[in-house]
Amino acid sequence: MSKIDPQAIQNGDRLALSRALTVIENDDPQSLEIQADLFPHTGQSHIVGVTGAPGTGKSTLVNQLVKAFRQNKSETKPPKVAVIAVDPTSPFTGGALLGDRIRMADLSGDKGVFIRSMASRGALGGLAHNTAAFATILDAAGFDMIVIETVGAGQAEVDVAQLAHTVVVVEAPGMGDDIQSIKAGILEIADILVVNKADRPGADNTARTLKVMLDMAQNSSNLPAGKHGTSNSDHLFQDIYIKQETWKPPVHTITATEGKGIAGLAADIQAHRAYLQDTGVWQIKEAHRLRRDLDALIRDKLLQQWQQALDQEQFEGVLQDVIERKYSPIEAANLLVHDKTK
Amino acid sequence: MTDRKIRVLIAKPGLDGHDRGAKVIARALRDAGLEVIYTGLRQTPEMIAEAALQEDVDVVGLSILSGAHNVLVPSVMDKLAQNGLDDVRVFVGGIIPEDDIPALKDNGVYAVYGPGTDTQQVVSDIKQAVNVQD
Ligand SMILES: Nc1nc2c(ncn2[C@@H]2O[C@H](COP(=O)(O)OP(=O)(O)O)[C@@H](O)[C@H]2O)c(=O)[nH]1
Ligand SMILES: [Mg+2]
Numbered sequence: 177m178s179k180i181d182p183q184a185i186q187n188g189d190r191l192a193l194s195r196a197l198t199v200i201e202n203d204d205p206q207s208l209e210i211q212a213d214l215f216p217h218t219g220q221s222h223i224v225g226v227t228g229a230p231g232t233g234k235s236t237l238v239n240q241l242v243k244a245f246r247q248n249k250s251e252t253k254p255p256k257v258a259v260i261a262v263d264p265t266s267p268f269t270g271g272a273l274l275g276d277r278i279r280m281a282d283l284s285g286d287k288g289v290f291i292r293s294m295a296s297r298g299a300l301g302g303l304a305h306n307t308a309a310f311a312t313i314l315d316a317a318g319f320d321m322i323v324i325e326t327v328g329a330g331q332a333e334v335d336v337a338q339l340a341h342t343v344v345v346v347e348a349p350g351m352g353d354d355i356q357s358i359k360a361g362i363l364e365i366a367d368i369l370v371v372n373k374a375d376r377p378g379a380d381n382t383a384r385t386l387k388v389m390l391d392m393a394q395n396s397s398n399l400p401a402g403k404h405g406t407s408n409s410d411h412l413f414q415d416i417y418i419k420q421e422t423w424k425p426p427v428h429t430i431t432a433t434e435g436k437g438i439a440g441l442a443a444d445i446q447a448h449r450a451y452l453q454d455t456g457v458w459q460i461k462e463a464h465r466l467r468r469d470l471d472a473l474i475r476d477k478l479l480q481q482w483q484q485a486l487d488q489e490q491f492e493g494v495l496q497d498v499i500e501r502k503y504s505p506i507e508a509a510n511l512l513v514h515d516k517t518k
Numbered sequence: 519m520t521d522r523k524i525r526v527l528i529a530k531p532g533l534d535g536h537d538r539g540a541k542v543i544a545r546a547l548r549d550a551g552l553e554v555i556y557t558g559l560r561q562t563p564e565m566i567a568e569a570a571l572q573e574d575v576d577v578v579g580l581s582i583l584s585g586a587h588n589v590l591v592p593s594v595m596d597k598l599a600q601n602g603l604d605d606v607r608v609f610v611g612g613i614i615p616e617d618d619i620p621a622l623k624d625n626g627v628y629a630v631y632g633p634g635t636d637t638q639q640v641v642s643d644i645k646q647a648v649n650v651q652d
């Protein structure tokens with residue numbers, strides 16, 4: 177792997193940018209240096225997460241949305257937009273089939289757009305562990321907006337909500353319109369809700385159900401169950417939540433294949449950015465995210481250090497004691513960890 | 519610790535509307551542990567070279583059934599080179615007459631596959647081309 181010049185990335189060299197993303201993705205030794213060089217030049221991009229079940233039309237929507245932002249006549253200069261499309265790695269083969277670009281052909285040929293497909297690799301089903309680092313590089317490369325498409329499933333949704341400033345949750349009719357069928361958790365993470373495929377029967381029903389659920393959530397004075405907690409990061413989350421109570425997530429009914437309803441959705445995404453900046457929630461979110469990143473990195477580092485210093489024989493011995501029920505696992509862990517951190 | 523994965527772009531240039539073969543090979547490569555970016559039908563050489571650049575792939579696989587390979591392939595090679603992607607290996611699959619193969623290889627194509635090619639052959643050729651041990 178040849179040397180990558182961070183300056184070239186900032187100057188808009190697309191090949192350097194692309195190669196840098198590969199370096200990051202592979203945890204290549206150069207990764208550290210590139211991130212260190214570029215990080216001071218970040219913090220400008222508006223990160224927009226687009227999440228929802230497979231087949232709801234996320235890629236089709238992203239195609240239309242990015243087109244709309246690029247053609248926005250009201251701005252003197254259209255924003256540069258990057259797309260990160262994350263799809264799951266097969267846990268059985270380690271391979272991945274990344275097909276989001278199929279729906280984004282309209283964006284081809286526009287030098288103000290950069291699309292990168294990303295397999296989740298080790299991180300099962302969720303964001304790849306380097307998605308946040310991708311956003312850092314694209315931010316430094318001067319993209320005003322970074323759209324992250326990710327399949328909504330459990331942890332992936334939480335991950336994208338913590339990375340993105342604005343989360344768009346996409347639903348489609350026909351998945352049942354009763355309250356039970358709407359997945360738990362989406363109201364907590366959605367800043368904007370989209371019911372796509374309005375050309376299909378049942379879209380109005382789905383939209384109505386979502387609105388009712390939103391009203392119920394807004395009217396209850398308590399924080400939702402998931403927002404309670406005692407750790408530092410949970411406090412920050414509550415902080416965000418409290419400030420965000422003044423933002424009522426709009427519900428958009430659109431037909432992505434025809435571009436219907438896209439302009440309104442694009443306008444609300446901009447409005448949410450303005451809202452975050454006006455209320456100071458932007459900074460709080462940013463601080464929360466960086467704290468989480470730092471936490472995770474420290475955890476990785478400590479674990480790595482400890483594993484490197486580990487006496488394998490001692491470990492096997494203690495494990496055997498656990499198997500023979502001489503130590504409980506927690507005693508064993510205490511023993512092994514304290515031995516090394518004394 | 520580096521975690522390198524082979525990335526392959528599977529593209530269908532030209533106007534024919536059959537992508538069954540392209541999808542079969544895409545799935546076979548995925549099942550062999552590769553990361554496959556599939557771009558869909560009717561890609562122009564410009565679109566293919568742009569996707570190859572943005573995705574930083576090691577390999578581009580072109581599926582061509584239309585008979586226009588003698589025009590499309592050199593054009594894709596040109597556009598890749600213009601994007602600074604001379605090191606990307608290009609594979610061609612489809613209905614390619616025997617007589618046309620030498621010219622394609624002279625043009626820099628790594629390998630050409632006809633209908634009924636064993637997908638495992640393609641997998642091992644790709645691994646060899648990008649120099650990754652099993
Ligand atoms: N009827 C209808 N189909 C749509 C609409 N948007 C997307 N689709 C189709 O839904 C399928 C899945 O779309 P895709 O964007 O790949 O969904 P993703 O998996 O969420 O990214 C494709 O066949 C699209 O053409 C829409 O507004 N109406
Ligand atoms: Mg998609």
